[in-house]
Amino acid sequence: MVNQLVIIGAGPAGMMAAIAASEKGTKVLLLDRNRSIGQKLLISGAGRCNLTSNIPVEQFFENYHNGDFLRNAFAQFSNEDLMKFFIDNGIMLDVERGHRVFPASKSAEDIVKFFRNILDKHNVQLWFRNRVIKIEKMDDGIFKIISKKGEIFAKSVIIATGGKSYPGTGSTGDGYKIARLLGHTIIKPVGVLTGFNLKEQWISQWQGISLKNVMVKAIVRDKIIAEEFGEMLFTHYGISGPAVLDLSRAIAGLNGSNIKISIDFKPALDEKTLETRLIREFSGNSNKSLRNIMKNLIPQNIIEEFLLMGGLSGEIKGNQINVLQRKTILSLLKNFQLTFDSLRGFDEAIVTRGGVSVKEVNPKTMESKIVPGLFFAGEVLDIDGKTGGFNLQAAFSTGFVAGKNA
Numbered sequence: 001m002v003n004q005l006v007i008i009g010a011g012p013a014g015m016m017a018a019i020a021a022s023e024k025g026t027k028v029l030l031l032d033r034n035r036s037i038g039q040k041l042l043i044s045g046a047g048r049c050n051l052t053s054n055i056p057v058e059q060f061f062e063n064y065h066n067g068d069f070l071r072n073a074f075a076q077f078s079n080e081d082l083m084k085f086f087i088d089n090g091i092m093l094d095v096e097r098g099h100r101v102f103p104a105s106k107s108a109e110d111i112v113k114f115f116r117n118i119l120d121k122h123n124v125q126l127w128f129r130n131r132v133i134k135i136e137k138m139d140d141g142i143f144k145i146i147s148k149k150g151e152i153f154a155k156s157v158i159i160a161t162g163g164k165s166y167p168g169t170g171s172t173g174d175g176y177k178i179a180r181l182l183g184h185t186i187i188k189p190v191g192v193l194t195g196f197n198l199k200e201q202w203i204s205q206w207q208g209i210s211l212k213n214v215m216v217k218a219i220v221r222d223k224i225i226a227e228e229f230g231e232m233l234f235t236h237y238g239i240s241g242p243a244v245l246d247l248s249r250a251i252a253g254l255n256g257s258n259i260k261i262s263i264d265f266k267p268a269l270d271e272k273t274l275e276t277r278l279i280r281e282f283s284g285n286s287n288k289s290l291r292n293i294m295k296n297l298i299p300q301n302i303i304e305e306f307l308l309m310g311g312l313s314g315e316i317k318g319n320q321i322n323v324l325q326r327k328t329i330l331s332l333l334k335n336f337q338l339t340f341d342s343l344r345g346f347d348e349a350i351v352t353r354g355g356v357s358v359k360e361v362n363p364k365t366m367e368s369k370i371v372p373g374l375f376f377a378g379e380v381l382d383i384d385g386k387t388g389g390f391n392l393q394a395a396f397s398t399g400f401v402a403g404k405n406a
């Protein structure tokens, strides 16, 4: 038996592709190696599922690696379309800080259940615990899909196997091998949206401390190559948190030995304004110790190490602080430098940079330019976005387009 369309991978991209294809009357077989759909979706947004962003659609593309490739897909299925799709099908949405769109129930589990219902309603045939190993295109144009449970035949195939990060969810990079054997170029995968290991061993003492409204910068040979504003977190290995995760996208692929990380604790104040503030703090607290005065400027639990970095005694009084010491404090507040060691790797990366080269995929249809009838959708493509719902939106948009055209 030859299936009309086989989709490999029941993540957001594969599921949306199945829905779009069956809506135009195509019979779909959706395969996954897991025992159920949407394993990664289930843990997305810390179990709350940040579905998309409600920024204007034209602002999306700058938030992606290879964002221009997505323009066509978004013209066919944008964030507005995705939000309408959920609302029309009974899922209430909420918008949180930073334009992040969540299900109102704040439950990724609800979203997974919702997809299961829609797939059933559309009579999408599901086949779980079946891992695809290889795909061949035969002389008659039919695809032979070699899976753990035997050979499957199809007129069209969509590869929606995801990236290589969080491999426990089923995405172990199989799609790359399958696509490479079909003649596609695979851009070397790197795990991004991840924390940084730092060279400073003492940083583990700051484990658990989080900083809000800081600017984190990546510096290579005295040049700022990227910066992100927001929240960061110190961990046993180094740093993490939203601003750091987003910064990891700029560092991916660079030579780690040259990278310095700089924290600006007071990004809202330029050096001159901050210096005036310091003068005020020191003169207004002339009999207080520097250790105590610093509590007005940075979290208490980082003060000792901060002073150590500047070679400053916590005991000196406000009225004893000289110009050089003030300049040292100013410089540490604006440019507290740490040494990058490496990214945390695939086990902890939220998303994968790299994958199937978008140059070999038609952006209007998601069809392979090399193998007609073969389509790609989601993270298996060399596309990745910032935190904030961009990655799920890319999976849904490319999934919709692949399903519509396959």
Ligand SMILES: Cc1cc2nc3c(=O)[nH]c(=O)nc-3n(C[C@H](O)[C@H](O)[C@H](O)COP(=O)(O)OP(=O)(O)OC[C@H]3O[C@@H](n4cnc5c(N)ncnc54)[C@H](O)[C@@H]3O)c2cc1C
Pocket: 008, 009, 010, 011, 012, 013, 014, 031, 032, 033, 034, 037, 038, 039, 040, 041, 043, 044, 045, 046, 049, 050, 051, 052, 130, 131, 132, 133, 160, 161, 162, 163, 165, 166, 169, 170, 171, 172, 173, 174, 175, 349, 350, 351, 377, 378, 379, 380, 388, 389, 390, 391, 392, 393, 395
């Ligand atoms: C912890 C975490 C939190 C996240 N939170 C968010 C968030 O809140 N918002 C956001 O926008 N993005 C988030 N992301 C990213 C987002 O979840 C992914 O980008 C998205 O799931 C990609 O969708 P996909 O369908 O392309 O791939 P996946 O969701 O990875 O699905 C791929 C599917 O293919 C299956 N598969 C793989 N290989 C085979 C094979 N050989 N045979 C059969 N089946 C196979 C897998 O089992 C899997 O079910 C998060 C990621 C993680 C890890």
